Amino acid sequence: EAAVTQSPRNKVAVTGGKVTLSCNQTNNHNNMYWYRQDTGHGLRLIHYSYGAGSTEKGDIPDGYKASRPSQENFSLILELATPSQTSVYFCASGWGPNTEVFFGKGTRLTVV
Amino acid sequence: QQKVQQSPESLSVPEGGMASLNCTSSDRNFQYFWWYRQHSGEGPKALMSIFSDGDKKEGRFTAHLNKASLHVSLHIRDSQPSDSALYFCAASEPNYAQGLTFGLGTRVSVFP
Numbered sequence: 001e002a003a004v005t006q007s008p009r010n011k012v013a014v015t016g017g018k019v020t021l022s023c024n025q026t027n028n029h030n031n032m033y034w035y036r037q038d039t040g041h042g043l044r045l046i047h048y049s050y051g052a053g054s055t056e057k058g059d060i061p062d063g064y065k066a067s068r069p070s071q072e073n074f075s076l077i078l079e080l081a082t083p084s085q086t087s088v089y090f091c092a093s094g095w096g097p098n099t100e101v102f103f104g105k106g107t108r109l110t111v112v
Numbered sequence: 113q114q115k116v117q118q119s120p121e122s123l124s125v126p127e128g129g130m131a132s133l134n135c136t137s138s139d140r141n142f143q144y145f146w147w148y149r150q151h152s153g154e155g156p157k158a159l160m161s162i163f164s165d166g167d168k169k170e171g172r173f174t175a176h177l178n179k180a181s182l183h184v185s186l187h188i189r190d191s192q193p194s195d196s197a198l199y200f201c202a203a204s205e206p207n208y209a210q211g212l213t214f215g216l217g218t219r220v221s222v223f224p
Contacts, residue, residue, distance in 0.1 A: 048209070
């Protein structure tokens with residue numbers, strides 16, 4: 001079973017602070033994704049990556065940066081957190097288009 | 113406008129009954145469809161994919177795709193309490209790097 005591990009699982013941050021969400025996958029998948037899940041909006045793609053060193057903007061990238069320093073690791077960075085970024089964030093990995101995507105258990109972020 | 117639309121928003125089914133979920137797309141570029149299931153506190157997990165017109169059966173789950181109308185359905189036979197979850201329909205274009213576009217989900221509750 002493909003494994004995607006997110007940390008932390010829960011995070012409370014202050015408005016204006018910097019937040020880093022981390023993701024590790026042991027599947028050797030090329031593609032990794034960051035989504036956020038909000039009631040009424042489903043799962044929305046923030047950033048994705050083809051492989052180490054690459055990051056691409058998804059559908060809602062504003063206010064977020066991403067970093068893919070290695071095949072296994074993909075981080076989501078909120079440089080100046082805002083309450084509107086309170087959400088549940090999911091990291092996922094997969095071999096590429098048209099293939100199954102494997103999700104982590106999620107990080108619940110609350111910005112106060 | 114949501115590119116992948118799901119109905120109903122929620123569904124209550126008696127244990128042992130049949131649950132039927134619907135999904136339509138407004139984008140004719142979508143060729144590949146997936147059903148994902150998310151239990152409370154977990155990340156989504158792929159149930160099944162369907163890429164060709166017609167039916168695809170996996171155990172108690174049957175998906176049906178009509179590419180002409182861009183309609184895909186999921187039928188859960190002999191529903192079990194463990195089937196209570198949020199079900200997402202997801203679609204993708206061939207070789208589209210961003211991967212899947214998700215609907216808002218259908219919440220299924222199986223009652224005894």
